[in-house]
Amino acid sequence: xxxxxxxxxxxxxxxxxxxxxxxxxxxxxxxxxxxxxxxxxxxxxxxxxxxxxxxxxxxxxxxxxxxxxxxxxxxxxxxxxxxxxxxxxxxxxxxxxxxxxxxxxxxxxxxxxxxxxxxxxxxxxxxxxxxxxxxxxxxxxxxxxxxxxxxxxxxxxxxxxxxxxxxxxxxxxxxxxxxxxxxxxxxxxxxxxxxxxxxxxxxxxxxxxxxxxxxxxxxxxxxxxxxxxxxxxxxxxxxxxxxxxxxxxxxxxxxxxxxxxxxxxxxxxxxxxxxxxxxxxxxxxxxxxxxxxxxxxxxxxxxxxxxxxxxxxxxxxxxxxxxxxxxxxxxxxxxxxxxxxxxxxxxxxxxxxxxxxxxxxxxxxxxxxxxxxxxxxxxxxxxxxxxxxxxxxxxxxxxxxxxxxxxxxxxxxxxxxxxxxxxxxxxxxxxxxxxxxxxxxxxxxxxxxxxxxxx
Ligand SMILES: C[S@@+](CC[C@H](N)C(=O)[O-])C[C@H]1O[C@@H](n2cnc3c(N)ncnc32)[C@H](O)[C@@H]1O
Ligand code: SF4
Numbered sequence: 001x002x003x004x005x006x007x008x009x010x011x012x013x014x015x016x017x018x019x020x021x022x023x024x025x026x027x028x029x030x031x032x033x034x035x036x037x038x039x040x041x042x043x044x045x046x047x048x049x050x051x052x053x054x055x056x057x058x059x060x061x062x063x064x065x066x067x068x069x070x071x072x073x074x075x076x077x078x079x080x081x082x083x084x085x086x087x088x089x090x091x092x093x094x095x096x097x098x099x100x101x102x103x104x105x106x107x108x109x110x111x112x113x114x115x116x117x118x119x120x121x122x123x124x125x126x127x128x129x130x131x132x133x134x135x136x137x138x139x140x141x142x143x144x145x146x147x148x149x150x151x152x153x154x155x156x157x158x159x160x161x162x163x164x165x166x167x168x169x170x171x172x173x174x175x176x177x178x179x180x181x182x183x184x185x186x187x188x189x190x191x192x193x194x195x196x197x198x199x200x201x202x203x204x205x206x207x208x209x210x211x212x213x214x215x216x217x218x219x220x221x222x223x224x225x226x227x228x229x230x231x232x233x234x235x236x237x238x239x240x241x242x243x244x245x246x247x248x249x250x251x252x253x254x255x256x257x258x259x260x261x262x263x264x265x266x267x268x269x270x271x272x273x274x275x276x277x278x279x280x281x282x283x284x285x286x287x288x289x290x291x292x293x294x295x296x297x298x299x300x301x302x303x304x305x306x307x308x309x310x311x312x313x314x315x316x317x318x319x320x321x322x323x324x325x326x327x328x329x330x331x332x333x334x335x336x337x338x339x340x341x342x343x344x345x346x347x348x349x350x351x352x353x354x355x356x357x358x359x360x361x362x363x364x365x366x367x368x369x370x371x372x373x374x375x376x377x378x379x380x381x382x383x384x385x386x387x388x389x390x391x392x393x394x395x396x397x398x399x400x401x402x403x404x405x406x407x408x409x410x411x412x413x414x415x416x417x418x419x420x421x422x423x424x425x426x427x428x429x430x431x432x433x434x435x436x437x438x439x440x441x442x443x444x445x446x447x448x449x450x451x452x453x454x455x
Contacts (some may be wrong), residue, residue: 129159143276
C-alpha cells in the first residue's frame with residue numbers, strides 16, 4: 001500500500017525554494033499539530049468520564065502519565081497572548097482554589113489514578129504564581145500526598161517572576177516543586193512595555209539570576225521571537241541575557257498571534273509596529289539555534305534547550321507522546337483512556353459543576369483509533385528526529401517506509417536528511433517541524449479514511 005504525493009497541495013507538504021528556512025511553507029498556523037477525533041455528546045460525557053476513571057482500561061496500565069493542573073488567572077493581560085482567561089483578584093482566586101482542591105482530592109481517589117504512576121506534573125496557566133505562597137505549598141503537598149508519583153517525578157510550577165518572592169520560592173520548594181518555568185518573553189524594556197509585561201529588564205535579570213544562583217531546582221525561561229520592537233539585535237541580546245542569568249534551560253517560541261489577542265488591534269490602530277513576518281521569524285530562529293550551538297547549550301527538542309543535565313523537560317516531551325494527561329481545573333485539557341477532555345473554561349461553570357459534585361467537563365472526544373500513531377509522529381517531529389523504531393506499522397509495513405515519498409520530498413526541498421532508519425530535520429526542518437507533523441498526520445488520516453471506504 002502506498003500513496004500518491006501528487007494528490008497533496010504544496011501548501012500542505014511544502015514547496016521547493018532556494019531558501020527553505022524562510023519559504024518552504026507559507027506560515028505556521030497553529031502552535032501544535034493535531035489529529036481528528038469524534039465528539040461525545042453532552043449528555044454522555046459525565047457517564048463516560050466516570051467510567052474511564054472508575055473502571056480503568058488495564059491495557060493502558062504501563063502508559064506514561066502526566067498530571068496537568070490549570071490556574072486560569074493573570075494579573076494583567078499581555079497583548080500577544082491567547083491563554084488569558086480571568087483577571088486575578090484575591091476573592092476569585094481563593095474561591096477557585098477551594099474548588100480546585102475539591103476536584104484534586106476527588107480525582108486522586110479514583111481507581112484510574114491509583115492504578116499507575118505519574119511521571120510529570122505541570123501546574124500551568126494563566127499564571128500559577130498568582131496563587132498565594134501558602135496555596136502553592138498546599139497544592140504541591142496535596143499532589144505528593146494523594147497521587148502515586150514516580151520517584152523522579154518532575155513537578156513544574158509555571159508562572160512569572162513578578163511578585164515571585166523568596167517566601168513563595170521557599171514555600172514552593174517545601175511543597176515539593178522541583179522545576180520552575182518562568183515566562184520572560186523578552187528582557188528588553190521597550191518590547192516588554194509594548195506587550196504589557198510587568199517589570200523592566202534590570203528587575204527581571206536580577207530576579208532570575210538570584211533564583212538560578214540558589215541552584216535549588218532547574219529554572220527554565222520562555223522567550224518569544226517576533227514581538228513588536230524585537231529585531232534581530234534585540235533578540236540576540238535576549239539570548240545573551242538568558243546566558244547571563246545562569247538559568248538552566250530555555251524555550252524559544254515563535255510568536256503566533258491568533259484568536260482574540262489584543263496585539264493586532266493595537267497594530268491596526270498604529271499604536272505599535274507589526275510583529276515580525278514569518279521569514280523574519282525564521283531568521284530569528286536561525287540566530288537562536290546558532291547561538292545555542294555556539295555556547296554548547298544542548299538542544300532537547302525543536303524549541304527547547306538545556307544548559308545542564310538537571311533540566312529534562314519531561315512534561316513537555318511526555319505530553320506530546322502517547323502519555324495520558326489527567327486534567328484538573330478550569331480550562332484544563334488532557335486525555336485519558338482514549339478520550340480527549342476539555343474542562344469548563346468559565347469560572348462560574350467550573351465552580352458550579354464542582355459544587356454539584358460533577359466532573360467539570362465541557363468537551364469530550366473519542367480519540368482517533370490511530371491517535372497513538374499520530375502522537376508518535378508529533379513527538380518525533382517535535383524532537384527533530386523521526387525514528388523508524390518509534391513509528392510502528394501500517395498494514396504490516398513500517399510506517400517509516402510508507403512515508404518514504406514524503407520524506408524524500410522533504411530531503412529534496414532541503415528540510416531534512418533521510419537515513420535508513422531516521423529522518424533528521426535540519427535547521428529549516430526544525431523551524432517548520434509543526435507544519436511537517438501536520439502534513440504527515442493529514443496524509444495518514446486521509447489515506448486511512450480512503451482505505452476504510454474502499455474495504
Ligand atoms: C500559558 S503562558 C504562561 C506564562 C506566564 N503566565 C507568563 O506570562 O509568563 C506559557 C507560554 O506561552 C507562550 N505564548 C503565549 N502567547 C503566545 C503566542 N501568541 N505565540 C507563541 N507563544 C505564546 C509564552 O512564551 C508563555 O510563556
Ligand atoms: S503570557 Fe502569561 S501573564 Fe500574559 S496573558 Fe498570557 S498567560 Fe497571562
